[in-house]
Amino acid sequence: MYSRFCQYNDVNLRAPNPLSNKPKNLNNLHILLELVRFVRPYRSSVLAAMFALVFTAVMTLSVGQGVRLLIDYGFSQQSQQELESAILFLLGVTFAIAVGTFFRFYLISSVGERVSADIRTAVFNHVISLNPSYFETRGSGDIMARITTDTTLLQSIIGSSFSMAMRSALMSVGATIMLFATNAKLSFVVLAAVPFVLLPLLLYGRKVRALSRKSQDSMADVGSYAGEAIEHIKTVQSFNHEEHEKQAFAKQVEKAYELGRQRVKQRAILIAGVIMIVFSAITGMLWVGGSDVLAGRMSEGDLGAFVFFAVMLASSLATLSEIYGELQRAAGATERLIEILQVENPIKGPDTSKTPTQTNDLVFDSVSFHYPTRLEYSAINQLSLKVEKGKVLALVGPSGAGKTTLFELLQRFYDPQQGHIQLGEQDIREMSPQELRSHMALVPQQPALFSNDVFYNIRYGSPDATDEEVIEAAKKAHAHEFIEQLTDGYYSFLGDRGVRLSGGQRQRIAIARAILRNPEILLLDEATSALDSESEHHVQQALDELMRGRTTLIIAHRLATIKHADNIAVLDHGNLIDLGDHATLLNRCELYQRLVELQFKQHNN
Secondary structure (H helix, E strand, C coil): CCCCHHHHHHHHHHCCCCCCCCCCCCCCHHHHHHHHHHHHHHHHHHHHHHHHHHHHHHHHHHHHHHHHHHHHHHHCCCCHHHHHHHHHHHHHHHHHHHHHHHHHHHHHHHHHHHHHHHHHHHHHHHHHHCCHHHHHCCCHHHHHHHHHHHHHHHHHHHHHHHHHHHHHHHHHHHHHHHHHHHCHHHHHHHHCCHHHHHHHHHHHHHHHHHHHHHHHHHHHHHHHHHHHHHHCHHHHHHCCCHHHHHHHHHHHHHHHHHHHHHHHHHHHHHHHHHHHHHHHHHHHHHHHHHHHHHCCCCCHHHHHHHHHHHHHHHHHHHHHHHHHHHHHHHHHHHHHHHHHHCCCCCCCCCCCCCCCCCCCCEEEEEEEECCCCCCCCCCEEEEEEEECCCCEEEEECCCCCCHHHHHHHHCCCCCCCEEEEEECCEEHHHCCHHHHHCCEEEECCCCCCCCCEHHHHHHCCCCCCCHHHHHHHHHHCCCHHHHHCCCCHHHCECCHHHCCCCHHHHHHHHHHHHHHHCCCEEEEECCCCCCCHHHHHHHHHHHHHHHCCCEEEEECCCHHHHCCCCEEEEEECCEEEEEECHHHHHHHCHHHHHHHHHHHHHHHC
16 A cells, blocks of 8 residues: 555556566576576475486486497407396396486476466466456456466476476586596597587577567467457357458467467577587597597497497487577566566555444545546546445446446545545555455446356355355345246356346346345446346345445436435536435436436437
């Protein structure tokens, strides 16, 4: 919570992009260090995997000694016993490698799965706590792509590619040591190629990183576009836009494909270049080593062992070059995830939240507000308004008058740039958002129902409620009768967004949810505006039950539903035009008269 209004005002006037707090060091792989905090809780498993990794690397390098014994003592001396000893040594080393590889792969892969799940949970937990201004600039499809696709990529990197990278790095160091221990002169021939191996990594690595980020963003756009079209499938088909959507989606897919193709091309160039350089160096080494064997300066076994170590070094470097591209993709995914985790929520509670006093009047005191993405437009302008405890206040006015904005401010989805909102004698900014919202229940025009059964959707208002309490709330909401007629009653699955119910039925489920919550303050956002007469009758009966004894704010376009409100506030362009009961406003408020007249004409038509 901001302790002074001017501090908050200054922050909003600058209107930062929610993702402007990008992590540092984005031009290299340092961003991957951000993953350390997620890996740290499982360091014992990581250490065990590292031990298994070192063990298998040592065992693999020991194969070179077996090759030396096989050639110098088995083949050169024509000794069956020495041959069998060398073969048994190689079999023992192979078994040790298999056992070590099992533990290495299992441990590091399980850590990858666990870390991926932790990151996915951390990102979701953070996103679910952000205020709505964040979602004005980021689509849900992009966020879902980060939570699913990007974390799955990290799972693959941590659980597989990272292990391979560590193994290849160890093998490279170990093979280099064994090369010098076997023949220093030939070792310099091989190592002369190392600078040329690093060159393509430096040249193409950054390109791969940039293309990886663009490719992941493009795939997120594909998911967002498809999700939006499917969500509004009835509208798409109603306007015969299937072909248009197919073509538009195909363009998005082709864009993502082209970026992916460019990324793969750069990686292919990188890998091919490294392989060409490394194996050219090995070929040169064979020429020099073969000459030394023919001249008697080196044994066949030493050359065989040296070739083995050189091939191990070459394959390790080739693997590292390939994994380097994967790490660049991981860096892009990590960057996208850390961006979300670094977004700060401007709506915060105090260190110690205060509970409102018993006199729970609602007071808007000289409130002014503009949305962060619309700085030039004032949604609420110097508005002062009071709602007495247990009374009903109706908010009327044309579209854009600021009615819904008042609801959002009251629930602290946003904070005003100027003025106070008080619950009792308590400024709501001195309460945590969770504490504040626990006193309220919202029944929106389009109720949000989840893909679950009736019990789950009503119990959303009070998760600890018993089945009997849920049923009682449904009865008060005039929903029990139609719920009982569903195939599985209260266990009936309602489909995506409650698609299996009518508008009036969905509304009554939402009302039952609000009744179960038992709020002190009720917010009704045009709860009957989209219903037919019969559904409106049932919903209005349920609302009458819900409103009894509660402080209620109603947004309504149907003025007939608010004639009996204690007070009616007439709003226009964020300003309070007039306040009074129906009869008073009908006599003195021109805007209210016009709204009533328009509705009267519509009713007669």
